[in-house]
Amino acid sequence: MMYSEKVMDHFQNPRNVGEIEDASGVGTVGNAKCGDIMRVYLDIDENQMIRDVKFKTFGCGAAVATSSMATELVKGKSIQDAMKVTNQVVMEALDGLPPVKVHCSLLAEEAIHAALWDYAQKHEIKIEGLEKPKSDIHEDEEEEDEEY
Ligand code: FES
Numbered sequence: 639m640m641y642s643e644k645v646m647d648h649f650q651n652p653r654n655v656g657e658i659e660d661a662s663g664v665g666t667v668g669n670a671k672c673g674d675i676m677r678v679y680l681d682i683d684e685n686q687m688i689r690d691v692k693f694k695t696f697g698c699g700a701a702v703a704t705s706s707m708a709t710e711l712v713k714g715k716s717i718q719d720a721m722k723v724t725n726q727v728v729m730e731a732l733d734g735l736p737p738v739k740v741h742c743s744l745l746a747e748e749a750i751h752a753a754l755w756d757y758a759q760k761h762e763i764k765i766e767g768l769e770k771p772k773s774d775i776h777e778d779e780e781e782e783d784e785e786y
Pocket of ligand 1: 673701
């Protein structure tokens with residue numbers, strides 16, 4: 639299996655790993671295919687701009703790399719523009735992923751959407767094109783010692 643240099647770079651030096659205290663929105667999703675988990679924290683200012691974003695995952699290297707890139711791409715964007723950062727856009731920014739790893743890249747997009755959904759719920763707003771996340775997992779279902 640071949641990974642692009644960008645994938646290797648983001649896997650070895652992932653950007654935006656961690657968590658945000660009192661985040662504006664938090665989303666946690668699971669990958670139905672492999673059971674891996676991804677959580678995204680968003681810090682959104684009063685103008686609905688994403689001031690900061692962090693992620694934590696139990697996912698594989700491809701999930702780490704796509705989340706690293708996805709968080710880089712949504713940082714500093716408005717919540718509307720963040721919606722345009724699809725897993726397709728993220729994969730292109732990484733110069734592609736092996737086909738068997740495409741499902742891993744979905745975790746980042748889904749977790750960002752789940753975090754945006756959480757933010758929208760808290761602020762009673764509607765974000766164009768955003769749907770309720772299929773699977774939002776709660777804290778107590780995790781095994782903390784396996785964290786990335
Ligand atoms: Fe689970 Fe990649 S194998 S996220």
